[in-house]
Amino acid sequence: MSLLLQNIRIAYGKKEILSGINLDPIKPGSLVALLGQNGAGKSTFVKGLAGLKSYQGTASLDDIELANMDQHQRLKNIGYVPQSLPQGSSLLAYEVVKSAAASLIDKASQDDRIEDVFQRLKIAHLALLPMHKLSGGQRQMVSLAQAIVRKPKLYLLDEPTSALDLNWQMQVLKAIREEVDQQGSTALLISHDINLALRYCDQVVLLNQGKVLANGTALDCLTPENLAQAYKVDARIERCSKGHPIILVDSAL
């Protein structure tokens, strides 16, 4: 029962973006940070798993190949939160979440489940507002709610905190962490915020030019050498006065 990713290749036309991603099986209950500089292939990787790009190789969740999942299986198992969200819709936030839950959760428990997600993400006050009245960050929260409401086995989160302020970033990561722990789901989280990843993720996958540069615990992966290679910075991980590991960037290389 795990996420298996072997030799994943994705190309745009002739240009190969991912050239063979191999990872050890990812256990349920893992929150994995996908790190790497812009253009390293993080979003492409996640899009491939979400069904937006075709991939070669094996990507299976509990022995079901992601590419072969039917609509119901996708709806049930995959919670994808993309980087960019549409602006103009007049759908209510409640409807965005409800539409995803509608065919999945039986009527009796649907209302409670939706209510619970809105309350937990602290966005109940937005529920009856149309999406076009929400800010970028608020839309991101609704999009996350649309994923969480389905209790998917696999979360694919493409910078879900990019439009959020510090408080909301912590709230969102806390909510994802809780969800992963309680439901035993697996989450791949793309982020440029290494401190958030250090704080909440069990595992780090550092991508560089379409390949895995390092894979393992954050402290093992984010060595000065790897950071220099992946991000072109002179940086180090140290512990703050409260004992949390944080990244300190000394200079760009």
Place this chain on the structure above:
Amino acid sequence: MSKLSKNNGSLANQYRQYMSTRLILLTLLAVGITLSLLYDLSEGPSSLSYGDLIKGLWSPESLPIAQQVIIWDIRLPYALMAVLVGASLGLAGAEMQTALNNPLASPFTLGVGSAATFGASLAIVFDFSSIGISQTYLLPIFAFFFACLTSFIILGVANSLGGSIQSVLLFGIALMFGLNAMVGVIQFVADEGQLQQIVFWTMGSLARADLEKAIIVAVVFTLCLLISLRHSWSMTLLRSGEEQAQSMGINVKKLRVTTLVRVSLVTAVALAFVGEIGFIGLVAPHIARMIIGESHRFFLLGSTLCGALLLSLASIVSKGVIPGLVLPIGMITALVGIPFFIALIYQHQKRNPS
């Protein structure tokens, strides 16, 4: 928890209240259409009292033959056609805007209407009677074929341009000019009778409506509406975000293509008998979105009803502007629609300055 949700109970209850408001609005629109239809029936050069009208509709034999003809052969097809064509265009516009993710899309603004005109003109000028199909059916078939073709060209362009709203619109307008020019060429080779038919087409008029044509429009519209409503869930998900919808297993490409085929069909059949009537397909979805929201179960019905009401009202206006003369209804919708269209472009540009 917000104040609102504390006061009114759970979110589900609040949403239910919101939905009942929508249902009331939809009912009001339906009532509005009924009233407008009755008023439209009562309007005309020869005076008919409401009493006679209802009597004539209920038991035609009780009225003199002249009045029967006025009600059943002239006014009823005319008024019904306004409602049906309006409903068809309202539905087509709503679906097109969702499928192309473009608030300025409509069969008219993207040239699908012009393509239908082009197809119909071909059917009028070139004699296809040897196929053995009467012109009542040939016109919509030709109109549909070209409308479909144009829809796919637009879809292809939208995909290759990354769906930029302005570029797709500009392309649609270019297409419209091109098609209009080709209609011009056809007009040039047409004889007098054919020319008159084509001109009638390009102006948009209900004058040639009859009950058989109204029934054809009604059947196609009802079928398309039922299929649309079956897809309303997927379309709502599509509106919540294309990438999310795709990750949830919605085949977005297929959804777009089937939707555009439906849009082309409903547009072509509606316009085949009345000619080009613009802007209803653009305006109706916007009004529906404002008052009903965009959950497609309600939105599609709302836009349909708005379209029907708008065109029925336009039909009344077309009879009332110059006493004794019925203006082509396409002129009325264009005169009202163009300022609305400009306002939409202005608003859109203000919201997304780029």
